[in-house]
Amino acid sequence: MNRFLFLLFLLSLSAKSQTELNYPKIVYGKENISASWVSHPDIKGGKDTAVLFRNTFNIDDLKADFIINISADNHYFLYVNGLFITHGPQLSDIQHYKFETLNLKDFLKQGKNVIAVKVINFGKRRFLGMQSIFTSVMINGVTENAKIINTTGFNDTWVSTIDESYKANEVIWRGDKEKAIVGGFYANNPTDIVDMNQYPTHWETLDFDDSEWKKVEFFENASSMGGSIAYLLEPRNLPLLSWDEERIASIVRSSKPLETEFPVLGTLTLAPHTKATFLLDQQYVTNGFPELQFSKGKLATITIKYAENLFGANNEKGDRNEIENKKLLGYYDEIISNGEASQKFIPNWMRTFRFIEFEIETKDQELVLEKFINHRSRTTIPSIAKFKSDDEMYNDIFEICKRTIDICTQDYFLSDAYYETMQYVGDTKIQGLVWEALSGNAEHTKNAIRQFDQSRDSEGNILGAYPLRSTFIYPTYSLVWVDMIADRYNTSGNKDFIHAYKDGIINTLAGFEKNMNDLNLVNKTPYRYFVDWYTGLNNGSGTATKNDGLNSAVVSLHYVHALQNASHLFDEIADEQTSLKYKNRAQEIITSVYKLCYDSDRNLFAERPDKTIYDQHTNIMAILTDAIPQNEQRALLDKILNEKDLLQATYYYRFYLFEAIKKVGAPELFDVAQKPWEQMINNHMTTTLERFESVEKPTRSEVHPWSASPAYFYFNYLAGIRSVQNDFEEVEIAPVFGKLNEIVGLLPTSKGNIEFELKRTKNKLSAEITIPTTIKGNLIWQGTAIPLKKGKNTYTIKSRK
Incomplete structure (x- = not known):
């Protein structure tokens, strides 16, 4: 239980x-917008404030759609006739400012109606992901009958008051x-x-007396100068x-x-x-x-x-x-x-x-x-994946991972739900994969990749988190953005996706190349490389030591990892010249890392050439990039997990440790790598921690999606369910189990749900698998592959041993 x-x-x-009318496809674009941004006439700047807006109007035809666009700076709450409808806008930046599109028909009544909007400006300490110009709102009628409520600031029927x-x-x-x-x-x-002594109670209801409220004042146009003098609007792209x-x-x-x-x-x-x-x-x-x-x-x-x-x-x-x-x-x-x-x-x-x-x-x-x-x-978007095994610890870990991802998937990916709530690149790479496994939906991942692309500066740096009103640059996260594109392509097989970002990939990798020195290792930069929350007295707040990442082997290998992914992507779109360029550059760096950082006495990679620091991270990345020959990778993996003096990969970086275990094909080591999650369960946690507990870095966030990676690998590795072609149009199910003997679950995909019951004994695999008619593929067990049949079927494969 x-x-x-x-x-x-x-x-x-x-x-x-209520639903967003422009999801999943845009139906009502910004070309329909004729309204303007308006505000209260006494608002002067970006001070924290709440402004209440009302518009009272008459409706004769209740059968006709009443479709509006709405957006606000910083945030709004929308009411119709006293009933809460929704809040927004979806988080984005000024150049891609979102608006919601809603049909209010079902909330209106014959005769007199009121639309009420509360707009909040959180002031100088507002959320770091929230870009802002001015406390304002824009409401636009799309259908002809809704144009009567357009905000214009010039003889419109909107009134407002400051909520004191x-x-x-x-x-x-x-x-x-x-x-x-x-x-x-x-x-x-x-x-x-x-x-509450200063609160206008029932302000959102029809019978409220707003006769003392002030007429709204024009702030800016919503559709001019290539989009707007203020916000460049675009439709909401998530529900x-x-x-x-x-x-x-x-x-x-x-x-x-x-x-x-x-x-x-x-x-x-x-x-x-x-x-x-x-x-x-x-x-x-x-x-x-x-x-x-x-x-x-x-x-x-x-x-x-x-x-x-x-x-x-x-x-x-x-x-x-x-x-x-x-x-x-x-x-x-x-x-x-x-x-x-x-x-x-x-x-x-x-x-x-x-x-x-x-x-x-x-x-x-x-x-x-x-x-x-x-x-x-x-x-x-429903999160419907199910997982159950013959080990209650795994079942409990799945539940806390799933709850964490569910909480942190809003209209963007939250890095955590309490302290920051920002969309970080490194976090999102992991969260996106887990969320796709839980929901079968990749729209949040694609939104994040696009927003990160929009954050790039003139030096090619992807901002470490975006949307953002600050400047967080972690050069390693620029590389992870390239990896995210490779992840999405490897699942979808969509070459148009590569073409959409190929110029950004080139710009990003060219920018990172400037960080490389004559040793083919990384230099210091004005910014902070982030690898993991290392623990120990000499931790560098994201790097292994306080030397700002100079000559870091693991950071250099992260560059290799991105180059290898980019080489594959450009090969897929037949750009052989660029593909070869990245492949060769990756090999040059690998050669230098091996020559300068491999310790032949310990059979381990050091974190830098002086060989004073050894960590799991460098050796994990050496496996993932083939910086060590494949026939030596299993032995290195054993050392990663058994050498006690190595700086440890925490919850975040264990995603890459799980990837290394999968690459080497050592499922029996998965349980060893997962041990830190057991302490969370023993402590009765219901969501996943940000980092390991230590004296200098006590645990902070308790709802941190980068620590939810086991849930992804339960499906992708232990149950072995992976897309082979066109976003699960073709699949392989190649279970490895690890320490488990039974796995039961449901994996949603873009082509329908895969239900499975997998059981192994000493010499055979027994499986009951249900796949939709839209999916084909193979069940693979110890070198034997048999085709999957449509619908619900039972399979038995005996071991060749």
Whole structure:
């Protein structure tokens, strides 16, 4: 029985759901846009603020589509007649600013209607992935009947007000002030401070009196000067996010006795002049927009803290199920009650949590907490893969990997769900592969590859994360972008995909070539090479030592890896000259790395020519690039896993260790490489960690997709299900099992679902496999291949031994 089977109460918010009309294909492009960007006339700059917009209009024909485009800077929430519709826009940059396209017909009624939009500017400490020009909104009618709600700023019918109740609450992680979080770098949005005494309650409903609101003011055109003077618009290319109602678990700890199991059973009343603290344990990490409904409690302060885990006396984590003598340290929202009935608070940005703590102080009036739920946020592309084996540890690892990927697949790939929420290249290479295995859908991966391509600077550097309003450059991640294109092509076989990025590949590799020195090893750069979170006193914050990567063998071999992938890609499109150029250059570097860094006494590669540092990473990459002869790779792999003084590959880099095991064909070593995940399960984690625990680098993020790679290899390697041609039009199923003897699962693909039950005994493979009519291929076992039949069939292959 899986230890992480938790009951989710997921209810539809409304019988009516909304979809993005331009997904999966563009139907309503930017050529339909005639509206302009508008704002409130008193908005002057990029200060943190919330602006509320309303437009009241009449509808006679309820049968006609009412299609609009909508976008905003920084973020919007859309309501029609008081009903929440969606939020956006999809994350992108100014040159490719996204708009949503929606049909509001089903939310309208005969006669008078209101469309209401809240636009949030998170201010100077906004999320590092969020580019911004000015607090503004653009709403455009696509169908003729919807043009009456176009934002123009010139005699249109939109009115607005500044929501004086809102203030951005900066999450303190550096400086002299008390820290709000444990773990350092925070790049997510500020949280909220809301004074309900200044909040225009029911502003989004039809009957609200907006007569004192101001007419909106024109900011900029949305369709001129080659796109716009401000934002260059393009349609959203991924589906809308979910807004599912998820039940939040009951109180597990309280500073004083409580008479109810809030929020599960009924309301919770706190008397006047009361201070109370209580802790909720969701039992698993989740994310979304928690909603608190409450009444009375004039001037009461409600602080809601959110965290992935609890901390002990020395900020240790330990068993996540143990709460005794542990405290919650995390970001928080603060609300001041206005004393009225049916007040509602929903944060302006997603929260991630397993634990939630309320700190409440009432004044002269009792406070009644009536309801607390979560609106869960994920992509609406279904994640339906299933995996079960005869080893419960593997089953549990799969569950925490899957939950991590599901949480972090929004309208882009999140590097983690709590601290940063950015789309990093190195992280996304792994997350994209796992997500494709879980969903059978590659649209998020293709979106990420395209956005990274758009980030390239004049030197050929792909930004380390993108979209981005900062400048993170990790030259190794530029190389990983090339690897991502190779991954996608190897699955899809789509040569047009190579042609779309071939110029970018050339530019990126030419840029990296400038980093090479006369030894055919890498030089220092103004930027930081990132390989892994090394541990040890001399770690270089991403490199093995503090020498800025000078002469690093592993970084040089990452360049080789990208060159080899590029050579293959250009060979596939018959550009033999470029293919040969990259192949030869890769071999030159391999020769130098072997000559300068291979230690023939230890039969290991050192991390650099002075042979003072030895790590798993360099030797893993030596296998993957054939920097060592193939007949010596198995012996090197054994050394990688058994030499205790090697700097260890952490969760991130073990993706490449798993790849090396697969390349060498040593499935019996997979379980050894996976051992660090067992500690997560033993600590009752429900999602995957960012890095190994150490004194100088304590674990931080608990929802980190780069650590979810086992789930990918369970399908791709242990079950052996791989695309051979045209994105699973042809497959091979070549199970290797590792320590497992039985594997049962479902793998979604773009051509349909593959269901499988695989079982091995000493001398045979027994398999029950269901494939759609759109898929063909072979079942392979110990050198014997037999064709797969359409539909559900049973197969038996005896060993030749």
